[in-house]
Amino acid sequence: ARRKERPCHFDKAVYRRRNVVERCFHRLKQWRGIATRYDKHPTRYQAAITLASTLIWLDT
Template identity: 85%
Template sequence: MGPARRRLEGADKDYPARSFRACLRRRGIKATIPERVDQLAGRRRRRERPCGFDRAVYRRRNVVERCFHRLNQWRGIATRYDKQPGRYLAAITLDSTLIWLDT
């Protein structure tokens, strides 16, 4: 994929599989995925070391995820009613400004 994919710093707990981590590693992306409790127990049973997890990076990622969630609460943005890029950008800018003023 393109350079934008290389900037990925984390993923949800929905993607902790070994195959996903290996795919990220092949692309040169450091995975910051928290492991689920059942997977940690399995690693302990097999005497493997847990995967690296940077809590600060995951926190920053969570802020971005929450922002996307708030933007998608606007039906026009979530369903992309405005097909023209300028109008869509204006809607995102307006919603982002309202979110910024709300905090």
């Protein structure tokens, strides 16, 4: 006898928020210095992420 499988729970709001975050990371990784972590100093890396995020935000 086969077990009756339950469908997995799908929360549309959670999926939408996760998708926004994943798309943001995808756009940030298009910046070579951020994707390869070229700058090893934490404050400079944070500055690069801030700069890239600002430019992405201004572009939309």
